[in-house]
Amino acid sequence: MSAGLIDVHAHWLPAELFGLPSGSPYGAMRDQDGELFLGDLPLSIRTEAMSDVNAIISDMDAHEISLRALSPPPFAFAVNSSSEDYIDEYNASLSKVVTESTGRLAGLGLTRLDDASAAARQVADIAKAGVLAGVAIPPMLRGASLDVGVLRAVLRSAAQHRLAVLVHPMQLPRPEWSSYYLANLIGNPVETATAVASGILGGVLGELPDLRICFVHGGGCAPAILGRWSHAWQARADVRAGSSIDPRDLFRSAYFDTVTHDLAALELLASHAGEDRILCGTDYPFDMAEPNLPAFVDSTGLDRVALQRSGKAFLGVRVPQTELQ
Template sequence: MSAGLIDVHAHWLPSDLFGLPSGSPYGAMRDQDGELFLGDLPLSIRTEAMSDVNAIIADMDAHEISLRAVSPPPFAFAVNSSSENYVEDYNASLSKVVAESSGRLAGLGLTRLDDESSAVRQVAGIAKAGVLAGVAIPPLLRGESLDTGVLRSVLESAAEHRLAVLVHPMQLPRPEWSSHYLANLIGNPVETATAVAAGILGGVLEELPDLRICFVHGGGCAPALLGRWSHAWHARADVRAGSSSDPRELFRSAYFDTVTHDQNTLDLLAAHAGQDRILCGTDYPFDMAESNLPAFVDKGGLDRAALQRSGQTFLGLARDRRGHDD
């Protein structure tokens, strides 16, 4: 192995927090005969894969992953209530497993999503503690995205405190996506593309040049829409009102993971973003995870050393070792 792979997109939730934040729209998670359920919905995941650090490390060893950044599954986002205790308990548990992992794990924690000042305070607390690499947030929140409200405040605070941000969709239900797993297959990429567009056209990526933000699932359908956004930015005053740079330029200021399930899509993403903005991701342990990361990376012609450098930079490890970012 010429360079250890750094997986920035994987999930972990301890079993004592399977109850999820109060007001969760999905119902609690639970174990049933070793299989994980979300309410009455089977997740097709062994319970230990989500909750057991030893199982996570074993999966890493089997797939040439030297470092894995774990974050909460998206249904653990505290979207409908303060859930102060749940957020603090998760971050404390995550900090503990990261500290005890001998450098194998990094962590992306939670913030409250109901109150801007509380969210900003929690981001500052994570930075002060110095254990977690950043936070994970949803792309959409109560009809808003990254350019307004709580989500924008979290991004501003993360940039100020030099923390990484992982943007992960929540598989929000819509009637037309109620069958064929379309809430995931279409909904997740659309949620993410909406957040990318809000970050670009809303001026967030332009105004926060120090922000290290990663959009998972290869940016959703954003790479395929970037040309349309660019055309509209030049053609319409309302589209360019919030930013002063072509979307094609601002796209290269974000990071995107490799979870695209398709080499042509990965090629398109790399062409738009540049290889230094591509990060390894697996989506472990979900059913939509990339099961063989090394093979996918190598088949796609991605340079492992470049992926490692980008992963270290995103997680703040390059800065920690030399006192500044790459």
């Protein structure tokens, strides 16, 4: 029997939280005839795929996924307010779903993003509760990234309390990306690469060697430009100012998922990160999701048992030995 897959990158939001945090830059989510909308924008997602746990489990069963980590869709990040009530309700609902799933689901919850000390305390509280595997955060926040402010405080607290961190882009709009879905096709990979670079060159990954952090979408465009970072780190004092470790070495301390949509891109990623740092991901239920994870994984030549071992290590979740066969 081939090993079941562990999907670390999938999204869930209960219908009662479709209103999103106060100050959300996107407007509320809503159901329209069974289809999900973000404001007036159709998301090409059946509403039940985002909100119905039974639909999620059915999708897992259809795609040989033994364990799936659920995290909020990125537009649910509380980027413009404390939104304590919203965050607490999401984390409580996710904890309930995880607890009732009999080991099929793990959870990566929300944390405050308005204040560094409050965010660090919330991460500690999540760890103390002992249900969720970690938190999901944006790659950039109010003009900064992982190397400063709130996001660095979250990472320090997560490392201290042994929680996983999933870094997911927000598809931030820019005028030059207003057509052809470029805010996703270009924006998301650039957002993620910014976070990877800030984590490496800003010294975060060097400071926190025990941090379990995953950059989704295969690390965005970071693998393709890692050599440029390494060259600049050796050539320029300002690039070396935040870290004394070559970017190529620190790159191997992070995790990355398989959502690359391209075998050559995944091969490049694995050559830089090492195969033990590759995790299965789907991006369920979005339109950019990998539609057939088993077929894609098997076409890569990656070992299923190794992938499952890495997923277990990232999430800190026990997987029955029978699943590792």
